[in-house]
Amino acid sequence: MPKDTGIGASTKRREDVRFLTGRGVYTDDLSLFGQAHAVMVRSSVAHGRIVSIDTAAAESMPGVLAVFTGEDFKDVGGNPAGWLINSRDGTPMREPKRPVLAHGKVRHVGDAYAAVIAETYAQAKDAAQVLADATVIEELPAIVDMRAAVADASNRVHDEIPDNLCFDWGWIEDNRAAVDAAMKAAPHVVTLELTNNRLVPNAMEPRASIGEYFPGTGDYKLTTTSQNPHLTRLLVCAFVMGIPENKLQVVAPDVGGGFGSKIYHYGEEALVLAAAKRLGRPVRWTAERTESFLSDAHGRDHVTKIELGCTKEGDILAIRTETLANVGAYLSNFSTATPTFLHGTLMAGPYKVPHVYVNVKTVFTNTAPVDAYRGAGRPEATYSIERVIDKMCRELGLDPFEVRRRNLLTPDQFPYTTPVGLVYDTGNYQATLDKAVELADVAGFEARRAESAKRGKLRGMGLSTWIEACGIAPSHLVGVLGSRVGLYDAATVRVNATGTISVMTGAHSHGQGHETVFPQIVAEKLGIPETSVEIVHGDTAKIPFGMGSYGSRSLAVAGSAMDRALDKIIAKGKKIAAHMLEAAEGDITFADGKFSVAGTDKAKSFGEIAFSAYVPHNYPLETLEPGLEETAFYDPANFTYPAGAYICEVEVDAETGKVDVVAFTAADDFGNVMNPLIVEGQVHGGVGQGIGQALCENTSYDENGQLLTGSYMDYAMPRADDVPFYTVDHSCATPCTHNPLGVKGCGEAGAIGSPPAVVNAVIDALHSGGHTHVTHIDMPVSPNRVWQAINA
């Protein structure tokens, strides 16, 4: 019997009511008295020297209040990279300054070099055009292709960086010789060169920011589309603008999706604050979708050569990769961690591979910055591994299911230290594989294939067994790895005098459903109704601290902080109860919302204890403070390791190259599941994005650095008729061993595990049709590419 409340119940989301009735409040929905409108002026060339900007004409236009250029921000700090990565030779990465507005040079199409503030949006927009026309930019040759960027030292994105290289990273450098030797000795070596296509995250709500300044107190307020308001506050205050943190309130109200792109601090946030101060009025900015394409941090964009050494029976002996990773024109906040510690550390997959070595060179180009996008590094790792294993199976005539079974770690091997520096705490990869095989009806596949063939279609099946490291992140570990911040989280549980509860959490919900799920946990733990609990998030003035939501960390880290704070509430409640019940504290037990004296029927309800804490008439005031509110900071001991097995079935029309995903099965191990309805929704969404990456999405720059896919007319987003119903399962759970809820995180899984399953299925379909010369097709496997591959 499924539960209908508390942990494990599919509680319907309470936040839905406001979203379904048009009463959500997103940043752009706010309208402030006296507000002015900002429009950014963006470069139309990929690379150029700013010769002159004549602001006079724009400044004299109707309604124009101010014009800002890079000159106005040249003395404030740059937007920093959050992780310091060292090259193989020990030298630190190159960190060019990322200014609020471009100064001296523009470095990608869409790079903002000025901003116009006006009474109305239309006036600002008109004046921005005039300003653009009055700007002289000497165009320089664009650096777009990564290989060309590192080959041609004469052409530089940043004048001070001679080879356009940010760093050349080896992981783990000490493994290298052993990996080379193992590769040499391997009876068979499979080599695959592949591209992990560049994607635009495309949260449906475009970025928006509103700056306010209060001259009476010198306080600032930033309302912004952020996944992590505290981090934004830290970056704006400590790094860019030099404002004391206590003088800036950052609010992220309802946020319409993030997928990574809203983790980062962007220049527009500093701009609206500076403009608000100069004008003494609120200043707002909202991106048009075209601006989102041009200026949001993009994702992926790796070119990888992977080699896999194995026995003829398919035992994996060694993996070696060389990757070029595009960071774009500037370093976005997580951009140096994504291709390294979120990618290289996963390169052993869920397998017992004795030897792994990863080399990543990150390259500056005249394109938008590239950073974490749903999955962040782990989809790239998974795609490389799962594609090369598939190729191995074809070269050696082995069954891909059998090969996975041979190589997967077994449950008795945990905790397991990988050759790339992680310690997997628990898992049962055979169980999720068996579950996927059962749910996908692999046994019936040949019959389905025959049926497809009757309709002239080639049917293929693709498998991927994936793992990720999430619950980001143990601070001690990421500190060693180069992180400049800690990645713990915090929660305050405030029990109100009447027994209702407010939880201030550092996690930020922009679709994940925290407002529903977190109360389920509180209700379960305190034995009170879910409706008595309210979640407060997204406001630095209300919550103690937090690092926000990304890396599937909300429950595993912020949820654990909340759990710890609840423990403290219960502990204090026991003290109060002991006093009121005239018993020893050690004799008080707490269950089902009641504090009882063990072995007696003497008890006080949770509500009575809360009331007593706030009306302390009969209360141990000499030894205990009144009130019932506790804060906990939680720093995880390890990453969490969700894992699973995905099976995709496609039909390919060999005449046109069109691929249809006809079935998709995901069997995942997320540890304990708090709300199955929401967890399944997360998997659906991730798989939808993964199918998008595999089949249709691609970000394309031409040789001049012009973005060819700058709108929904050109960038193919997956639509309702591009995807099937998915079959998802999370019953094979091995609870996380090191956090109190036993949760592993589910937000990124779908986007990590699905792309290789789709591509493997397409290759399988083509082989079944006799097109055995096709060993690989780069994503997106569009009709054009599939047709070309068939007819090569």
Next chain:
Amino acid sequence: MTKVTMTVNGKSVSAEAEGRTLLVNYLREGLGLTGTHVGCDTSQCGACVVHVDGKAVKSCTVFAVDVAGSDVRTIEGMANADGSLGVVQQAFQDHHGLQCGFCTPGMVMSSAALLAENPRPTEAEIRHYLEGNICRCTGYHNIVKAVLAASGQDAGAMAAE
């Protein structure tokens, strides 16, 4: 600027609009009805869908002056008279057909228009009809389920869990 009058969610309303003011801006800025969203600038995403004289329309493609006098319905007008969620809205909540909620107003308006035209659509018909509404969060699974359910069909049986 001219004063543009129309009926929105059953009430006669008027607000100032320029010739270039889009219906979506008229609703959001003129009337403060911010439930209708703007997700793109190329009429592709469907976040802005409203009903104009009973038909689903992308309100970012229509000038407010061109629909003066029309009967417009937005997401704010979809609940039942007693304030409870309407059938389509309730189905979206029951089946978790929304996550961040940004595409949701457009999805609900499009789905309602579909059901008005075709009260028992097939899965394929739903997917085809919603082709003009982009959702980045849900992978569409639960949206399609919600529309099936709103049409009285057994969504659970049609969509394997």
